[in-house]
Amino acid sequence: MSLRKMLVLALLLLISSFFLAQKSKSLPEPKIRALLPANPLAEYPDLALAEDGTLAIVYQQMDEPQEIIVLRMYRDGVWVDSLVLDRADLVYRPRLTVSPEGMLWVSWARKNQNAIEVVVLPVNEGRPGQMEVVSTGSARNWRQAMACDAKGRLWLAWERMIADTAQIMFSVREGGRWSRPQAVFSVSRRVQLRHFSAPPGSSFSNMESH
Numbered sequence: 195m196s197l198r199k200m201l202v203l204a205l206l207l208l209i210s211s212f213f214l215a216q217k218s219k220s221l222p223e224p225k226i227r228a229l230l231p232a233n234p235l236a237e238y239p240d241l242a243l244a245e246d247g248t249l250a251i252v253y254q255q256m257d258e259p260q261e262i263i264v265l266r267m268y269r270d271g272v273w274v275d276s277l278v279l280d281r282a283d284l285v286y287r288p289r290l291t292v293s294p295e296g297m298l299w300v301s302w303a304r305k306n307q308n309a310i311e312v313v314v315l316p317v318n319e320g321r322p323g324q325m326e327v328v329s330t331g332s333a334r335n336w337r338q339a340m341a342c343d344a345k346g347r348l349w350l351a352w353e354r355m356i357a358d359t360a361q362i363m364f365s366v367r368e369g370g371r372w373s374r375p376q377a378v379f380s381v382s383r384r385v386q387l388r389h390f391s392a393p394p395g396s397s398f399s400n401m402e403s404h
Contacts, residue, residue: 242290252288261285275320293342303336310334358383
């Protein structure tokens with residue numbers, strides 16, 4: 195190879211190296227982002243406000259392969275507590291209420307073997323108490339509503355589906371004990387009832403399929 199060709203080749207290599215170096219300097223820095231869970235879904239929130247101004251929020255969240263009930267507290271402009279109250283194959287629609295003494299009560303539905311139970315749990319100063327199962331029998335109990343009166347009695351109503359019978363149940367907690375659940379409405383599912391149609395693919399419609 196002649197000297198002239200060697201000089202031309204060397205010059206081309208030098209020019210190529212220069213442009214490659216400039217190109218590498220102009221590339222943006224790589225950005226690292228935190229990975230989200232496989233299914234970062236949270237839904238069915240509820241709120242309650244205590245007399246001292248503490249705000250409580252509860253919701254259900256996917257935490258594959260299970261679901262969890264999460265309770266958070268907001269006080270003096272700061273989130274002060276975050277508690278996982280339950281973890282199960284299926285949890286559904288948590289609800290909150292506060293007693294006159296400031297006791298926070300949380301209720302939700304959860305799957306237990308072949309039944310869906312309605313449970314209630316007290317939270318006192320950020321510390322969860324004992325979970326109490328209110329519903330009875332191997333049935334589907336869910337969509338509960340809860341209220342606390344001025345005497346501190348806790349009232350609970352919910353839907354119960356068993357065999358071909360649809361019921362509205364209720365019970366009251368007084369003196370640390372729940373009364374026997376009573377049906378205030380009961381009808382055979384063979385009777386044509388107005389049915390709420392949830393959007394296809396929604397979590398609500400998925401819950402209906404369990």
